[in-house]
Amino acid sequence: MTRHRQLMSGMAVAAIGLTAAGAAVSTGSAHSGVEPVRCEIQASTRAGMTSLTGMVKADAVHTGIYRFDVKSSGRSGSSNISQSGEFEAGPGEDAEVGNVMLSSPGAIFDARLELEVRGKTIVCDKRFGAI
Template sequence: MTQLTRTLPLFFGVGIVAIAASVGMASSDTNSLRCDIAEQNQNGMRTITGSVFSPQDVSGEYRFAIRSASNGNSSNISQGGAFSALANEAVSVGQMMINADARYSVDFSIIVGGQTVACTQNGARFT
């Protein structure tokens, strides 16, 4: 799985900025499934959300984990489970909040059709 580390906020403002990357999926072309990580900063907190988009109905499993450190404190938060996404509709599969000034790393992946997709803000890829 790919791990993303950030020491300074990449996105500012109250709007969610999503960075999407195309990845392959079993039984479809290699540009059909996308997974995204979006950030939103507001009132001293950063919300980090994982989402999935597909041009066809899809179901699978996800793992969404964040490690953060701020002001001498640290935390590890993990979420995971099954998801389903209708064709052409993005679905949120995990969301967490941390201090906006925290250093953090995100580990977000999905499994569809037996293939694992590692999702990052810089792209997504099969592993």
């Protein structure tokens, strides 16, 4: 089984500094044949809430399963959130595979999105939060 992983280095991004118009993104990809499948973790902040969203993009129609995990830690404690399920993505039809809304000023969020597509694993890791 061919396995391709791309891990983005943990980079601290001030959650307060993210704007609704801008987003921080982490990506990973794997090629099944000639049609790549990519994952992204997008972050945005609006009205004091940080939103982390898992996305799947594909150049051809693909189905698979996902697991989206978000861990947070800050002054008010810590939390672990996991979401999983099936998805279908294709040209012009990106799949949103998880969404977490968080309100923890000064917290650090570690997000991980894992995709299983045609026996291949695609992983995106990203750290968001206070500096």
